[in-house]
Amino acid sequence: MRIRLDRTLCDGFGICAKHAPDYFSLDDWGYASLIGDGTVPEKDRDAVMRALLDCPVHAIIYMGEHRPEDAQKDAAAIQEAPEPDPNTDDSEAISGFVR
Numbered sequence: 001m002r003i004r005l006d007r008t009l010c011d012g013f014g015i016c017a018k019h020a021p022d023y024f025s026l027d028d029w030g031y032a033s034l035i036g037d038g039t040v041p042e043k044d045r046d047a048v049m050r051a052l053l054d055c056p057v058h059a060i061i062y063m064g065e066h067r068p069e070d071a072q073k074d075a076a077a078i079q080e081a082p083e084p085d086p087n088t089d090d091s092e093a094i095s096g097f098v099r
């Protein structure tokens, strides 16, 4: 799975680092930083989910499951999608601009 830490929400309770010290470090004031890129292997999932659920300000955000093969397919699909023609009436609908 993947997680994200919103440091603007963190209130420095330190619970996350207690539950999952391999994924959260605390600064001198107790505010958390994410260790790594937020990818959590299955073996650490329970500890990180406990940190996520116990965070009193919900600063740890579940980003879904990490499936590298799906990510590669999605990236390929995005690259294959044609760019909209900026000189058509349809492009005005996409941008929300109306004359």
Ligand code: SF4
Pocket: 005, 009, 010, 011, 012, 013, 014, 015, 016, 017, 024, 030, 031, 032, 054, 055, 056, 057, 058, 059, 060
């Ligand atoms: S448990 Fe939440 S509020 Fe506490 S240090 Fe971790 S992220 Fe910050």
